[in-house]
Amino acid sequence: MNTASAQANSTSSADAATKGAISIRNVTKIYDPGGVNVLAVEDCSIEIAPGEVCMIVGPSGCGKTTLLNAIAGFHSITSGQIDLDGKMLCGPGKPLADQGADRVVVFQNGALFPWKTLADNVAYGPIVQGTMTKAEAYGKAVDMLAEAGLSGVAGKYPGEVSSGMARRAEIVRALINDPKVLLLDEPYRAMDALTKSIMHESLLEVYDRTKVTIFFITHDLEEAIFLGDRVIVMTTRPARTKKIVDVKIERPRDYRLLSSEEFRVLVEETKGAVHEEAVKAFEAGERELA
Amino acid sequence: MSDRDVATQGPSGLSLFLYKTKKSFGTPIPYLAFVGIGLWLFTYWLLNEQLKIPPFNKIPGPVEVLTEWLSQDPIWGTSLFTEDYWQNIKASCLRILIAFSLATGLGVPLGLFMGWSKKFKDYTFPVLELLRPIPILAWVPLSIVMFQSFEAPILFLATLASFFVTTLNTMLGVQSIDESYFRAAGCLGSKRRHVFIHVVLPGSLPFVFTGLQISIGVAWFSLVAAEMISGEFGLGYMINASYMVNKYVTMVMAMLTLGFVGWITSAMVRAAGSQMMQWRERALGQGGA
Numbered sequence: 001m002n003t004a005s006a007q008a009n010s011t012s013s014a015d016a017a018t019k020g021a022i023s024i025r026n027v028t029k030i031y032d033p034g035g036v037n038v039l040a041v042e043d044c045s046i047e048i049a050p051g052e053v054c055m056i057v058g059p060s061g062c063g064k065t066t067l068l069n070a071i072a073g074f075h076s077i078t079s080g081q082i083d084l085d086g087k088m089l090c091g092p093g094k095p096l097a098d099q100g101a102d103r104v105v106v107f108q109n110g111a112l113f114p115w116k117t118l119a120d121n122v123a124y125g126p127i128v129q130g131t132m133t134k135a136e137a138y139g140k141a142v143d144m145l146a147e148a149g150l151s152g153v154a155g156k157y158p159g160e161v162s163s164g165m166a167r168r169a170e171i172v173r174a175l176i177n178d179p180k181v182l183l184l185d186e187p188y189r190a191m192d193a194l195t196k197s198i199m200h201e202s203l204l205e206v207y208d209r210t211k212v213t214i215f216f217i218t219h220d221l222e223e224a225i226f227l228g229d230r231v232i233v234m235t236t237r238p239a240r241t242k243k244i245v246d247v248k249i250e251r252p253r254d255y256r257l258l259s260s261e262e263f264r265v266l267v268e269e270t271k272g273a274v275h276e277e278a279v280k281a282f283e284a285g286e287r288e289l290a
Numbered sequence: 291m292s293d294r295d296v297a298t299q300g301p302s303g304l305s306l307f308l309y310k311t312k313k314s315f316g317t318p319i320p321y322l323a324f325v326g327i328g329l330w331l332f333t334y335w336l337l338n339e340q341l342k343i344p345p346f347n348k349i350p351g352p353v354e355v356l357t358e359w360l361s362q363d364p365i366w367g368t369s370l371f372t373e374d375y376w377q378n379i380k381a382s383c384l385r386i387l388i389a390f391s392l393a394t395g396l397g398v399p400l401g402l403f404m405g406w407s408k409k410f411k412d413y414t415f416p417v418l419e420l421l422r423p424i425p426i427l428a429w430v431p432l433s434i435v436m437f438q439s440f441e442a443p444i445l446f447l448a449t450l451a452s453f454f455v456t457t458l459n460t461m462l463g464v465q466s467i468d469e470s471y472f473r474a475a476g477c478l479g480s481k482r483r484h485v486f487i488h489v490v491l492p493g494s495l496p497f498v499f500t501g502l503q504i505s506i507g508v509a510w511f512s513l514v515a516a517e518m519i520s521g522e523f524g525l526g527y528m529i530n531a532s533y534m535v536n537k538y539v540t541m542v543m544a545m546l547t548l549g550f551v552g553w554i555t556s557a558m559v560r561a562a563g564s565q566m567m568q569w570r571e572r573a574l575g576q577g578g579a
Contacts, residue, residue, distance in 0.1 A: 073477070099473075099476035099477050101478055105477050111471055111473065113471060113488065113489070115570075116488075125479055128478065128479055128484040156572075157572055158569075159569060159573025173478070
C-alpha cells in the first residue's frame with residue numbers, strides 16, 4: 001500500500017504542471033426544447049491552468065452544468081471551442097466531445113453503480129479500458145479506497161454506506177484512471193453542513209496529493225472560496241463570466257480557514273455579485289435545464 | 291474501527307434467508323397467515339357443509355375434498371396416493387418449465403435490446419403492441435391449426451403470454467435506468483458492449499424480475515386454459531376431465547393443487563431474483579433493520 005501511494009504521488013506530481021489545461025473559448029449553447037430557442041451559455045470564455053481548482057459559482061439553472069456537460073461530452077455546443085491540453089475536445093465541425101476517462105465526472109446525485117461493490121466500482125474504469133487486469137485493478141481499487149479511509153467498506157454496495165462515503169468512493173473511482181481533469185457537478189449539494197465540511201477536507205487532501213485539475217460547479221460561495229484557486233461567478237442564464245476572484249490562500253487549507261479574516265473578506269467581496277445574479281435568476285423564474 | 295468491521299460483514303444468501311425466516315417467527319406475520327387460511331377454510335366449511343347456503347352447497351366442501359385428497363383409496367379415483375395425480379402435476383410443471391424458459395430466453399434479450407436501442411425499439415415496439423392486447427384465448431384456434439400435436443399448441447400459448455409480459459417489463463426496466471449511470475460508464479471509458487453488460491443488464495434486473503413474477507402467473511393461466519381445451523394430462527386437463535364426468539371433488543382438488551404449485555413457482559422466481567440482486571437485498575435490508 002505504501003508503495004502504491006508513493007507511486008501515485010510520484011507520477012502525479014511529475015505530471016502536475018503539464019496536464020489538465022482547459023481552454024473554453026467563446027462557447028455558446030442554444031437549447032431547443034419544443035421549438036423555442038433557449039440561450040443557456042453565451043460567448044463564455046474561461047482558461048483553466050493545469051492543476052488549478054476552478055470553482056464555477058452561479059444561481060441554479062444558470063448554465064453551469066451545460067459547460068460541464070460540454071467538456072465531458074454529454075451535450076454538444078452550438079459554437080465556440082473547448083480544448084484540453086491544446087487538443088480540441090469540441091468546436092467547429094465537432095460539436096460533441098468524445099467521452100473519455102481523461103475527464104471523469106462526479107455527479108450531483110452520485111452515480112456509483114448500485115449493483116457493484118465499492119471496490120468493483122473503483123476497479124471498473126481500468127478494467128474496461130484494458131489498462132489493468134481484473135486482479136490488478138481490484139488490488140489497486142482496494143488500496144486506493146483504504147487510502148481514502150474506506151478500507152472497511154470496500155466490499156459493500158453503495159446502498160449500504162452513507163452518502164458521504166459513497167461520494168468519496170466515487171472520487172476514488174475517478175482518480176484511479178489518473179484523469180487530467182476532475183469534473184464535479186455540485187457533488188455535495190444534498191449533504192448537511194457537517195458532512196459537507198468533512199467532504200471538503202477530504203477533497204482538499206486528495207487534491208494536495210494528486211494536483212489534478214478540478215472543475216467544480218457549485219452555488220455555495222463559501223464552498224467555492226474554501227476549495228478553489230479561482231472562483232468564477234457566472235451570470236444567470238445565459239451564462240457568461242461575471243466576476244473572477246483569485247483565492248490566494250495558501251494550501252494545505254483546513255476548517256480553521258473558515259473563521260479567518262482573509263476568508264471573510266473574500267466572501268464579502270464576492271457575495272454581492274452572486275446575490276445580484278441570484279435575484280435576477282429568481283425573478284426570471286426559469287426552469288433548470290439539464 | 292474494529293467493531294465497525296464486524297458490523298460490515300452481514301449475512302448473505304442462504305444464511306440471510308434462514309436468519310430472516312427465524313426472525314419472522316418472532317413477529318405475528320407467519321401466524322397471521324395460518325389464521326387467515328384457517329378462517330377462510332372455516333368460512334368455506336360453514337357456508338358449504340354446515341349452513342348449506344346456495345350457491346355454496348353445490349360445490350364439494352373442504353372436509354370432503356381433504357378426505358378424498360388424503361385418502362389411500364379415493365372414491366373418485368384421484369388423491370395424493372394415486373399415480374395420475376402426480377402425473378398431471380408433472381405434466382403441467384414440465385410445460386411451465388419449457389414455456390417459461392422459452393419466454394424468458396427470448397423475452398429478456400429482446401426487451402433489453404428494445405430498451406437499449408431506440409432504433410430497434412422503433413421497429414419492434416409497434417408489432418409487440420399490436421399483438422400483445424390479443425387475449426391468449428383468441429390464439430387457441432390458430433395454435434391448433436398451426437401445430438398438429440397435443441403438446442405444441444399448449445406450449446405455444448403459455449410461452450406467448452409469458453413472452454409479452456417479460457419483453458415489455460424488461461424494456462421498461464432498461465428505460466428506468468438513471469441516465470447518470472450511462473454517463474458515468476461513458477466517462478470511465480466504456481465501450482458499447484461494456485455499457486450493455488455492466489449497466490443495461492444489471493440495471494434492468496429489478497424490473498425484469500417484477501416482469502418474471504407476473505409472467506410465470508400468466509404462463510400458468512394460459513397453460514391451464516390451453517390444457518382445458520386441448521391436451522392430455524396436466525392440471526387444467528384434470529379440472530376439465532373431472533368436470534365432464536361430474537367428479538367435482540377431484541376438480542376442486544386440482545384447483546387447489548394449482549394454487550399451491552403456482553405459489554411455489556412464484557416463490558422460486560422471487561428467490562432467484564433476490565439471489566441475483568444481492569446489492570438490492572442488502573441495501574434494503576439495512577433500511578429495514
